[in-house]
């Protein structure tokens with residue numbers, strides 16, 4: 001059986017940074033996060049399955065993934081986890097070919113679209129998964145086991161997505177202290193869902209800005225672990241964003257109030273990078289160009305008398321800038337001046353993943 005799935009990437013406006021320490025291997029986040037599904041930046045994955053013993057071969061962007069590569073560890077870990085949850089997974093062999101169709105100018109790699117496409121393709125190809133195929137909540141929890149942010153790329157309507165932390169008193173004990181059924185329920189209690197589809201706010205624009213990086217990157221998985229472990233303000237940050245920012249942001253998207261939402265988008269990005277910077281040892285993702293973009297956006301907003309654009313940054317120096325269609329050209333020229341036209345890619349919120357008959361092999 002051969003199945004091909006296409007899954008978009010997503011950009012968080014309220015960030016995910018940290019897993020519950022006792023449930024780390026299941027990637028249960030310490031707080032909820034919010035994102036927009038991104039039109040035009042996606043991973044396409046073809047999976048061919050046949051009866052076997054759980055062997056996996058994986059080709060990503062034309063390169064076979066071998067045990068010495070970091071992607072190998074991620075995929076192996078993922079298959080190990082879903083194999084424990086769903087023992088039938090081990091009764092098949094998998095040939096996986098995956099390609100990111102990210103425009104060269106954007107140059108954004110993403111484990112989010114990657115694991116979302118992989119999960120969609122696997123559940124489409126393995127017969128025993130058929131009861132789950134239409135259950136996006138379960139599928140988003142499964143994609144989360146590959147990479148946290150992948151959970152937000154699963155809801156098929158796409159658009160504006162909330163990934164809930166599924167927090168509760170059950171997190172007081174480690175997974176092994178629960179019965180299998182209880183553990184199962186907890187693992188699936190943190191999932192993502194569409195709050196407003198891509199057509200809710202047609203004027204919204206998402207601009208990817210590639211920033212040249214020289215420095216060695218601290219992987220977000222290791223970085224967030226350190227922040228959770230001993231950052232003295234981590235709990236306050238969680239409480240503040242979960243308790244105050246999340247619901248306000250959802251309301252502002254619902255009411256399409258861009259200037260107010262823009263402020264919170266920028267604050268949430270700043271908060272994440274402040275948490276990272278004040279982790280011991282400091283984790284620094286933004287560089288001089290990133291800071292130049294931040295300044296330029298604030299200056300533009302000041303000049304306009306209201307927020308017409310908002311920046312957000314993830315685990316690297318690249319920026320993503322939100323604006324509305326009426327300001328798009330002005331914001332684009334501003335960004336092109338800083339990074340050059342070939343490094344700017346404008347898009348908008350899009351749909352979630354889907355299946356296609358156009359296989360990669």
Ligand code: 2P0
Pocket residue numbers: 011012014015016017027033111146147148149150220221272313314315
């Ligand atoms: C986010 N990031 O919300 C945040 C903001 C980076 C900064 O999700 O360990 O690759 O695989 O669950 O999903 C990147 O973290 O981490 C991320 P894992 P992931 O988009």
